[in-house]
Amino acid sequence: MSVDVTSWSLPTGIQLADPSFYDPGSIDVVLGAEVFFDLFKASGRISLGDTLPTLVNSVFGWIVSGKVSEGAPRSAFVCNVASTADLHNDMERFWAIEDEPTTAYSPEEALCGKIFSETVTRDSDGRYVVRLPLKRNLLDNLGDNRRSALHRYRLIENRLGRDPGLATEYRKFMDEYFQLGHMERIDENNASSQAFFLPHHPVIRAESSTTKVRVVFDASCKSATGRSLNDVMLVGPTVQQDWRSIIIRSRLHPIMLIADITKMYRQIRLHPGDTHLQRTPDEPIGVYELKTVTYGTASAPFLATRVVSQLATDEKCHYPLAAEVACKDFYVDDLFTGAKTVNEAIELRKQMEAMFNSAGMKLRKWASNVPASLQDVPEENRAIKDLVDFDKDQSIKTLGLHWEPQTDRLKYVIPNITIDRESAVTKRNTLSSVAKLFDPLGLVGCGVLRTATTHDCDQELPENLFSDASETAYGVYVKSTNSSGQTKTALLTSRSKVAPPKQISIPRLELRGARSAAELYGKVSDSLRIDARIHFWVYSTTVLSWLQARPLTWTTFVANRVATIQRLTQNCEWHFVHGVENPADIISRGLPADELASCKVWWEGPTWLRKSSEFWPTSPLETQSNPECSREVRKTAHIATSQPDSSFIDEYIALFSSYSRLVRTTAYWRRLSTVLRTPRAERKMFEPLTLSELQGAEFALIRCVQQAAFPEEWKTLYKN
Template identity: 50%
Template sequence: MPATTVTMDELHNSMERFWEIEEDNSTPNYSPDETKCEEHFLKWTYRDETARYMVRLPRTDSAIKLCDNEKTALHRFYLLEKRLARDPKLDNRYKEFMKEYIHLGHMTPISERQKGTSGYYLPHHPVVWEDSATTKVRVVFDASCKSQSGISLNDTLLVGPVIQEDLRSIIVRSRMYPIVLIGDIETMYRQVLLHPQDRHLQRIFWRSSPAHPIQSFELNTVTYGTATAPFLATRTLRQLAIDEEQRYPLAAKVACFDFYMDDLYSGANTIEEAQELRRQMEGGFPLRKWASNKVEVLDGVPEENRALQSTIDFDRNQSIKTLGLHWEPGSDCLKYDIHVPSLDGCVLTKRLTLSLISRLFDPLGLLGPVVIIAKMYMQPLWSIKDSDGNSWPWDKELPSSLKNQWQAYHQQLPHLNTLRIERFVGLERQKHVALHFFSDASEGAYGSCVYVRSIDESRGSNYALLFCLQSYTKRLLVQLRYRLQQHFGLIPPP
């Protein structure tokens, strides 16, 4: 699918994520279902004889309506084989991925005793990430496939609460450390075992060649594509921190507050502290792609476990971005990597323009003056009417005035590639830290920015922009200020 093509579902998800960056989720407020999910985790989760965590799928009352979907899954498997046959390179990558799955014991053939028993089958398909430094092809399992009753596995699962902090808070906190430490958990979901009594709900069809008979397998771990997987994985990480806090106090704190899904963004005040943190972190889930602004911190880390990129992407889950935030370990600077799709030969529609806007990824708001232009552009985009007085159609070319306005903005975005922002906002021997908040508004928009003022032992001072906000209410600004003061020790925690 071309970069300039987008479905309504993709557009909805992208726009939802675009606005979620600005939300403040500092106060957990669990719904009844989220509370039930947490209670289920505490009741059924345990560590097996190998010290790996075993979890069960939290189900809803609609679980009894889940019926057979074997024919649908088998039909989609045949379609998958036809697709792989047309692309030998993808076919090889896909088979290597599944071979590893079997080799690691993450999926096993169902036994003779299980044949003929009911279960739920997950159709699967590839997602290709050519920019990834490790896995180029990921197999995605579709737990939203409807069964004969019209109910899918995901319809019967409790999603669970979000228990990790938002990305902006994590990155902001990492900017306060003179030494930064970054890594990610290797195949995070598959580090968590699924109880054998639930594995019949994670069956798949597979064979390595059309010449072989089709086999049924069961997935033995938490699986990407199931609605409850993010909660089970992140909650297990937090449980590991709770269980190992006495042995690994530094790692336990970081595991609770400095992970965004499987990505670690943390730091320390000294090289020795960073080395000890890395050592303790290696006592839990296996981590890889280690990176730091100080090479000494990575002493003893094998080359294959180090980040190979010259920059670290803070938004690794996005395969297509217009604007992405990166960190350069060598210069210890933040930068923006701009890859704008060409609009030559494209019909600029409302659908396409909103898709491009939703790809602007700026969690720290450092490009607020740039991003706010796109946000303000959305106002006339929604208000324009066609000749009959109806809302402008999604796939009709925009009026010349709006089209020219967007093209001028779109063409200037790559100039941001030259921008470099120092990651560390303080002084190495700082004795005093103060936060300075500024707010202002115009007829078109309003926003705020936060500066850090640091003073060291020699009374030298430094000012640095920490992050910016746009379209925030005063109430949310006060909440964020309070949280920052807590993070940086300017006021005692509650």
């Protein structure tokens, strides 16, 4: 924890053992007690104040020693936990189906969008200028972090001094940052006094084809008040579609086009009123302000993607094709789209380049499975050069996948997995290896090794690593059908989920799988917007019976899932399929990797799927009277009750919510009864109620209640 020493009066002319004692740092050396007292000189102690530490003279220089009293109490908690209980949850998240994105914004997300809409502008060059979406109520407590940032800067200098190669790339990156005008040096004497500093550090990306070393700014660096810039910044909602939908849609294009936006964040300027919150130290030692949206700030992804959306809106009339694609086929800065013909691809590419150039952005790393669509793209703007070295990998990594333009195939690059032969193969190291394989479309999900869920994470696994499909996992299969003279079926995507550790019945697991299929259909349907007849296939006849009835027929667990499935699959048909012909069953059972490539049931579906519907399997007769269905029927309880007739006094009192109003109304009724028995000449109708009349009404009410509540006792007393 950093210490604020701005109010301390340190003596001049003394040499401190640690000039940056107020900032935390690493331990350089540990000395034993046998030399401890030899380090201090006989004379030399200087008190800094009643509530401040003392300076002690040592062979290293003056040491600051003692307790620091902070004006505002702060607490720092460090909790180190080693847990194995959540390993199964990690596995479930690995194969889990993502939650459906919500279209409803939270209040903070709505505010962030409002700030953007009200403040975004374009400068004379067409570039977008945005404001940081700040939580203004927290901004005054942001605090000062200059000392901490300078300390981190010195640490980076030491690291770069030990690695000349890294230092060269680091300096090259920062020089380019400055030369492009993305940051500028400022004179702090003439600048805003309220500022926040962003420490920076290198991130090495060996697989990058352009920038191997990238400098990242840390907007989460805490200040003296314990807050960071990210703490006082709104994050913003998700603007673009998810990457799975983008990839699925792109695979339907005969001609694919991919590209990305060069330095996307840095092409968006930051309003001058916010640049003081993005200062940073750099060499030659000085203070610089970052003039663009900065990678590492909490709002950067929202601001960048929202600008792309705004650009599409602003330029729709000039570039209609590009505007439509920009709204749906960008994931952050990666473009993944396509066209039907070469001419359409060329026109789309030209519109995209012109539209983004109008905003000061440049598209690069163009690639296509049809080279003619890139015929006038300069070689430096292509992802793959014209001169192809067939001994080298010519695939492109985009959206986490490796795509090979020459063959238009997606590739899976398996990382080197090294397991010591002398070490046991445990769930822990197996899961660690499996998690390195990125399979967003689920194309090789059935070949992914899945560990047994009934063993401890460090217990050696048995030879048979796959348990029964119904009790360990369930899978979902989606196919697309293209007809061009001959019917063709192909795998489009798949999903899988690890079953929960809590034992549930096989029909319930099958029902959860059916719901996952329905949710996946909704995702694919929204992505492709294709008008087609949809058929669902499931092995469980019990699930089919559940889906044929109203949700309220069943217990809560079944009813909730049946309601969801019926809502998502309106106008769709559900069928029975035998387990040996069900591609989803392959996910559950698992398949060795060497058999995956030749498994036609997995890649093309059952053979009868390519035939007309009369050749499809028929559902066996199944009624809701089978044991599994009967077990889930909602139990209805019938209760017969009897209630005695209420008395007049009960109904009369129930008409009033105020006791005083009850008494006064009763008094008027009693007066009316008396008046009606009095000769007309002697009647007095409009005089105020007297005390005796009110007391008489109250006694009359009490008497009626007693007669209704205690009839036998009243009769006995009445008879004396």
